[in-house]
Amino acid sequence: MARHIYVHNPFCARKCPYCDFYSVTDHSCEEAFYRAAVKEAELLASVIDETTGTNPLTDIDNMDTVYFGGGTPSVPDSRQVTSLLKAVKEAFRIAPDAEITIEVNPSSVTSEKLTEYLQAGFNRISLGVQSLDDEVLKTLGRLHDSKGAVDAIDKIREAGFTNISADLITGVPGETLDGIKRDIETFRTHGVKHISTYSLMLEEGTPFYDRYNKTIEEFISPELEREMYHGTREFLNESGYETYEISNSCMPGYRSIHNSSYWNSCEYFAIGAGAHGYLSDMRYGHRDDVRAYIEEMNTITPDMYKAFLEGNKSGLKSLYAEEMLSREDKMREVAFLRLRTTDGILLDEFRKVFGEEFENVFEDAVKNNISKGLLERKERTLRLTRSGLDLANVVIEDFL
Ligand code: SF4
Structure with a gap:
């Protein structure tokens, strides 16, 4: 029984050279995308109408989590984003204590946007910091510097959010364990409750892959990367962050409920171009194509959507079945x-x-x-x- 919703917001201000998540920097279809995503939430609402009796989504329960990821959900107009959350809240029964997360970046989040997010119902922020070392941030091609990242954390806290997560990337050429420890200490003193630490991966098709795959000696050695992993984990634990998953640590009571649902093999709905879901033994997705997504949501009927979720996969441009799990x-x-x-x-x-x-x-x-x-x-x-x-x-x- 699905009790989680993932919403993919596929817009970024600029493409980071290491990133292979689906995102676009052409924002000309932003409004049309959010209209389409609202339509998808409404379609799902009609599909999960309990009176239909035969659909696989009957007995739908309260949603425990809603997660707005991306892309960078803080880049688009906040009115579009909050209207979509409103539509999701109208379409589904949301548990009164649901965890509702939005990913934001230091370069695009403002105090005004944060106030709007809080008023709309978001209660958890995931901030894409990646590093507080300006050289490392330059290597990663990020748009913010370390001061901008710390200012963003302060703004998030001042806006009234207490459940704050920050991402760190380890294994970046030039990065040191001492630097990572300093970053964690800064997070702790500024009220960050959850830290995700990801090892930098060379993903095929990214500029980083072309750059470092050809000159692998510039890249960090596997031994040093492991040493940094352990050093980081030990320091996180000494600082009061309990590691509960290979890449995630938090203060007591701040585990990510949404991400935990993935590790617990829970079902979840997917909304948005590039979003992936899991319902009725089917892993499915929306293709990485925002225009095909808009076109599909403008033409698909509730019956077609329901038929897709029940296993009829023909004639759709964006929605596709990835695999049926035995x-x-x-x-x-x-x-x-x-x-x-x-x-x-x-x-x-x-x-x-x-x-x-x-x-x-x-x-x-x-x-x-x-x-x-x-x-x-x-x-x-x-x-x-x-x-x-x-x-x-x-x-x-x-x-x-
Ligand atoms: S901001 Fe995030 S999603 Fe966008 S390109 Fe950079 S890493 Fe990828």
Whole structure:
């Protein structure tokens, strides 16, 4: 039963050279996009009408989270963004204590926009800081400097938000562990409650891939990257941020409920060009094409949308099915998603859902990784050890 909504806002002020998320810098269709996204929220509202009885979305429950990601949702006109949230709130039943997040960037967020976001119902901000070192920010091609980022955190707090998350990128050429520690300390003293730390990845098709793949010696060595990962994690923990997933740490009580829903294999709705969802065993998406999205939302009927969600995938330009998950696929997903979390795999929960013991289904992978010291069993949980965290990708590969 889906209780989460992801909304993709595909606009950015400029494309960062390392980024492979779907976003566009041509804003000429911004208004048309938000009209289309409001239409999609309304379409979903009619599709989930409980009187239809036969659709896969009946018995819809209160939504626990709404997440406006991107792109950069703070770049478009805030009236467009808040109108879309209003439409989402009218279309779905939103739980009174729902977590409603918006991603913003220091270069585009203003006090006025923040006040509008708060009044519209957003209660959590995710700020794309990436670094507080001006040289690192230049290497990353970001539009803000460190002062702009710290000012943005202060503005967010002053606007009345208490649930504030910030992103950091580790493994950038020229970055040091001492610098990352300074950034974390600044976050802590300025009231940031949640920190996501992502290793810089060389994604094919990005300018960074072309630049660093040809001169790999300029790029950070895997050993140094791992050293920074551990040093960062230790410092986060010493500073009061508990690591609860490979890339995410927070003060007590500030885990991201929305992101946790992904690691718990929960279903979720998707709205917007480039957005991906998971409903009725189907992973689906909207193609990375904002104009095709607008055209589709202008022509699709509730019946067509419902038919798509029920498995009829023909004749659509933007909506597409990525894969139908079998029972075995879902078991593998539990393994690779839950192994990323420090809570690990809850063996009783797995047995309750699938009627089988995790250790029987994945017998070889479990034995192999426990014998290598990469996986540990504590009572009724299985999780990665410290060395396992280093080799998480290798361990997870064994379960796929
Ligand atoms: S601001 Fe974010 S989404 Fe936009 S290009 Fe940069 S990294 Fe990608």
